[in-house]
Amino acid sequence: MGRNTRKRRTPLATKIVAGAAALAVGGGGLVWANFYASAHEDHGGHNRTRSAGAQVATIDCPDVGQKIRDVPDRARGEVDGELATMDSQITNAYQRLATTRRAQAGDSQFVQNSILGPLKDRRKAIIDRIQLEINRAGGKADDNLDELAGCQGRPADQQNGGGQNGGGQDDGQNGDGQNDGGQDGGGQDGDGQNQDDNGNGVAGPVADDFVDINDVQPNSRNSRNGLAANGDGGSTGTFTTDCGVNENNLFNSDNLIAAPGVDNGAHHTHDYVGNQDNDAFSSDEDLANADTSCQNQGDKSTYYWPVLRLQDGTQEFDANDQGGGAEGNIGKILKPAQAELKFVGSQQGDVVAMPKFLRIITGDAKSFTNGDANANTSWSCSGFEDRQVTDKYPLCPEGSQVLRTTNFQSCWDGQNIDSANHRDHMAFVQEDGSCPEGFQAVPQLQVRLAYDIPTPTVDNGQVQNPYAVDSFPEQLHKPITDHNDFINVMDEDLMNEVVDCINRGEDCQ
Template identity: 80%
Template sequence: MGRNTRKRRSPLATKVVAGAAALAVGGGGLVWANFYASAHESDSSHHRTRSAGAQVATIQCPDVGQELRNVPRGARSGVDKELARLDEQITEAYARLASTRQAQSGDSSYVQNAILGPLKSKRTAALDRIGINIRRGGGDAPGGLDRFAECRGMGADQPGNGNGQDDQNDNGGQDQDNGQGQDGGGQDGGGQDDGQNQGDNGNGAAGPFADDFVDINDVQPNSRDLENGLAANGDGGSTGSFTAVCGVNEDNLFNSDNLIVAPGVDNGAHHTHDYVGNQNNNAFSSDDDLAGADTSCQNQGDKSTYYWPVLRLQDGTQEFDANDLGGGAEGNVGKILKAAEAEIKFVGNQQSDVVAMPKFLRIITGDAKAFTNGVANANSSFSCTGFEDRQVTDKYVLCPEGSQVVRTSNFQSCWDGQNIDSANHRDHVAFVQGDGSCANGFQAIPQLQVRLVYDVPAPTVENGQVQNPYAVDGFPEQLHKPITDHNDFINVMDENLMNEVVDCINGGEDCQ
């Protein structure tokens, strides 16, 4: 596919690959074990019973990074590294979960004793180190960090509730079939009857499932209010726009780093990103590196970095990262699909003029862990060309012939006026209120809107099974759920260009 800026693997990362490699079958793609197969299954009258352990599809842990508010600037590097270590621990635990299904089927306490218990111990140690880093930096570590150590087992059908606990789960991490479980939720979908592994999709991918897709014709028009709290542009205030023309990653810049969330950490994202704009974006890039880099944008004053998880067609293609962390070694498999169009636009505010974004401002929209975190920060949506009044956040869309898949992300457009980032990478920016204004003394800034259009062969969904699905890359334990789609931005426009953007928007002009 092209060049990959991945750095050398750390020893811990190498262990993750070794564990994942043990799951490989045939052509090198991961084959995650059947989530629901059990030694206790019975096909009589199409009714099945399963051991409790066999129903844990993934691992749900509290997202510690979202809970940290007051981390001294000098402590953030060490804290970020420990947060990345927590992600690595979940990845390792999920790989073990996926590779021990037979053992789980014979022992209802296996998941708790062999996977979740040891994971809690590792997380406790990392949380202790986070507290030490904060105190060394002159801050007050929040009390009771160890309450975030415990993780739970979780099914594959519903997003988590955001606190690391499973609503249908109060037995040490083991899910029980309560009559509304996997058979009723569509995750079984008849796939067991013909011997096909649920979640395999024929190429080793853990999801997506048939229930993760919806026909665009079944989505109600205007069912998602894009004017309220998301799309800030309106008839009053600042009505202009500025379009950044930055291509569709023609230079094939891909890596599985995340400079915002995990600076200095190789494979901090655990999934592969597409990049447009700045051409020197990896986990080790400094602000000076970004400022001195080349850009794919037509306006050379825009060295901003715009990046998002790649979209893949799970068709068995062996991509350049088929055996790498962030790629096939973590369940992100298949052909990477570049956007046919990448429309990057900045718009205004319904109630007021906008002010200039500070250089190196960082904004994340959406949540890469929304399936286990809960949907509070989920934001990106899917649609089809010709049907863009129909937007859906928790499903991939099936488009009719001649229509293309559309991914849309509208960023937060209120800024606290001081910080280019925050400890949890969210508190320094916010969405507008219902009337389009900014709350709490925040200032309106140009709102970034990213619209990506893809030529995607329509998946086939029959008898509860999906063949050749497409999916966004994600953390392994997120099961490729569409609700985990997200988008990232670092502003690296020079002062003159940013002023031009502001003048265009406030003046009601459409510029590029």
């Protein structure tokens, strides 16, 4: 598959290039240094009782970006650049964690002294700069941001209760169930639970990240935003825009919304449909003047999401690149067989037009470490759409497609096209379908992606040929980190048509 060959411009903010981990490329694709040291290696008497430092599976840092409020407009570019630098620091710390297992096993303080301590110091320096930039621009920075500098090591047991054991691993362990995935002192009890690399050389996904769709209870998912925002008492129409499935192979690891002006700001690769001039350095003018893959040429909106990959040993165009294989995102990129982009209405009344260049992020790329407060993931299988899961990848029966469904926030504050944390200007509807006070209903974007994926097999606690969403390296490819992004670049006439169609109760495209 070809890469996006669009020429990159010099970053407007700090250019981020994460330091490469100790990597090797072999016939099976990118291989990280062994994520878990063998429990039977002799490291100065630590082969029986593992130190807490050797049990850490990933780096868990407070999300500074989500805590920032009231950043003056003229400071937002600098603040976003600093936050992207912070993400790069976490990536580098995680890479060091993943490639120093032998040292960790021999020194109980290695993780704290060599990884977490220096990381805290670097984060503190960035937080100080962020506070200075906000204050210089006429704002008032939160004096308590310093409390977010420290990170902690985290075992991989919180979402990994499947009881995988050493006997099914491909990393040289001898099968007695001991591992570095988290034992006593790391949140588990040494019973053999483990986060291994499935022989793929990357940490995740693991067997417990998957569930047979037949084992999911129907209608069990509590969806705060409603799988259908429109209702009989409100604006019941729909507007569907057809923008293809990225036939032009537009991929990059940028994030124009969260990290504008920063190369590789996402640390994972995105699929793009709609706007064809979308990278970290695209201005609103660039977006307005770009080509679009949408059939309706009045829709130059950008729709993007992290790619799915099949970890089958395929070496993609980005196998050695940051955002791709160099950061643990390996295997064959899977384009959706179908991408349905639909706008629906409100249960409580009419919707109003979205402003041009409105930016919306839904879901949270860091949900594994941040928690699920902003998670907005829905995985299912065709034919089983009454069974939705948030934190598992579904195992679908033969002939059934894997589905990713995302329903965006549909309440707008009426003033801003973005906010300091890229969330506060939008909100989900309340339980009765109305918008919170001070917000008004706009058309709700619903994205439904359908994939033809061979069903992975789970054998002896190990998943073979898994598929996974691209993620920040420290998020371990967890399904709960799935997310979706949208920038409205419809022309005024088309947006008015969308609103009129929805408010009239018609189905349009």
